[in-house]
Amino acid sequence: MARFFISNPIVSKQEIIVSGQEARHMRRVLRLKLGDKVDIFDGTGKEYRSEILRQGHQTLTLRILETTVPNRESPLTIIMGQSLVKGNKMDFIIQKATELGVSEVFPFVSSRSITCLDKERIEHRVNRWRRIAVESSKQCGRLIPLRIETVAKFDEVLERGSLATKKIILWEKGTRNLPSLFRERNATARLSESVYFLVGPEGGFSEEEIKRAEGTHFVPVSLGSRILRVETAGLSFVSILQYEWGDLR
Ligand code: SAH
Numbered sequence: 001m002a003r004f005f006i007s008n009p010i011v012s013k014q015e016i017i018v019s020g021q022e023a024r025h026m027r028r029v030l031r032l033k034l035g036d037k038v039d040i041f042d043g044t045g046k047e048y049r050s051e052i053l054r055q056g057h058q059t060l061t062l063r064i065l066e067t068t069v070p071n072r073e074s075p076l077t078i079i080m081g082q083s084l085v086k087g088n089k090m091d092f093i094i095q096k097a098t099e100l101g102v103s104e105v106f107p108f109v110s111s112r113s114i115t116c117l118d119k120e121r122i123e124h125r126v127n128r129w130r131r132i133a134v135e136s137s138k139q140c141g142r143l144i145p146l147r148i149e150t151v152a153k154f155d156e157v158l159e160r161g162s163l164a165t166k167k168i169i170l171w172e173k174g175t176r177n178l179p180s181l182f183r184e185r186n187a188t189a190r191l192s193e194s195v196y197f198l199v200g201p202e203g204g205f206s207e208e209e210i211k212r213a214e215g216t217h218f219v220p221v222s223l224g225s226r227i228l229r230v231e232t233a234g235l236s237f238v239s240i241l242q243y244e245w246g247d248l249r
Helices: 020-029 089-099 119-140 155-161 177-185 205-213 230-244
Strands: 003-005 015-018 039-041 047-055 060-067 077-083 104-109 166-170 194-201 219-221
Touching: 003 020, 003 119, 015 020, 015 047, 020 060, 039 060, 077 089, 077 155, 077 230, 089 104, 089 119, 089 230, 104 119, 104 155, 155 194, 155 205, 166 205, 166 230, 177 219, 194 230, 205 219
Parallel strands: 003 039, 077 104, 077 194, 166 194, 166 219
Antiparallel strands: 015 060, 039 047, 047 060
């Protein structure tokens, strides 16, 4: 069943009006006709099985057949502080983070970041990542698309985590390993808790950055003895977190 995202919460119990890009996609790309059925989600956790009732010049009117609240969002809130990376690698990271159930991505620039973009290009990139997050959410069945914050500096990204119950900075020289992290938490695990973790750029974090992070209660965690690429480090950590404390089981 084709899925579509409507960014404004659906208030009507009967009809949904679809316009803009989603309407164009329904008509021109998928060539949907009157009576065809689609699933609509609006970011509130609900899904609306609907059928196409009317076609206007630029809009489509759908009739809601059934409203459900499927259980596809992770009970564990994972926030990924992701340093900017070269080329289009971030596109891949955003897509996979969406599939794996990350709640939010905070992109940031740190002292060894190679990518330095001007304000306009940053805005352009963030919009592009947000579109990728919505497209990926449609494909993988998510009900609440992954959110993406604007790009921050390292110190700001440290502060953004103040509400998370567990704060981790992935560091190849970290003294804490995964078994010790999970041993400590599994004793008191409550799935409603949230994990905020940071992944460094290709050049890694500086020792000074690690110290500043530790000063704001981030725990440096190592993912073993090999150096992983940025995308491998973040996405494998998310998979492990989802297995231990989330819904990948
Ligand atoms: N500058 C380093 C590696 C950077 S790898 C070097 O070349 O030696 C990019 C990022 O991935 C790191 O900043 C870290 O956040 C994460 N990472 C890579 N390998 C890791 C490991 N074994 N343990 C923890 N984090 C790792």
